[in-house]
Amino acid sequence: MTQPSPADSPILPEGKPFDELGCAYKPIGATGVCGKPPTWHVMWEPSSGYNSLTCDEHMALAQRRWVYADRHPMGPDCTMPGALWEYTHRWCVIPDDHPALAVARALNGDR
Ligand SMILES: [Zn+2]
Ligand SMILES: [Zn+2]
Numbered sequence: 001m002t003q004p005s006p007a008d009s010p011i012l013p014e015g016k017p018f019d020e021l022g023c024a025y026k027p028i029g030a031t032g033v034c035g036k037p038p039t040w041h042v043m044w045e046p047s048s049g050y051n052s053l054t055c056d057e058h059m060a061l062a063q064r065r066w067v068y069a070d071r072h073p074m075g076p077d078c079t080m081p082g083a084l085w086e087y088t089h090r091w092c093v094i095p096d097d098h099p100a101l102a103v104a105r106a107l108n109g110d111r
Pocket of ligand 2: 041072074075077078079091092
């Protein structure tokens with residue numbers, strides 16, 4: 001098991017807006033990403049915010065092959081601009097809509 005990185009992992013955010021992305025798994029050498037409707041949101045590196053969307057099939061592959069920091073099922077705020085990863089509640093949330101949860105996120109720090 002290794003930590004994925006842009007250099008050695010086929011799971012890449014690709015720099016696209018999330019609303020254009022399905023599952024971001026891209027086999028090395030393939031011309032495009034999987035693109036299936038994503039079911040999981042995976043945090044790879046909390047320090048850099050490196051995260052991606054993954055379908056069930058490729059979540060299972062990721063669990064076998066790589067170490068990730070956290071994951072949660074896709075939620076309504078997961079792909080929204082400004083949403084924060086919420087470790088304790090295991091979802092993404094937009095702080096302006098849920099100020100109490102934003103405080104909870106800050107108190108829990110980087111995990
Ligand atoms: Zn996939
Ligand atoms: Zn999310």
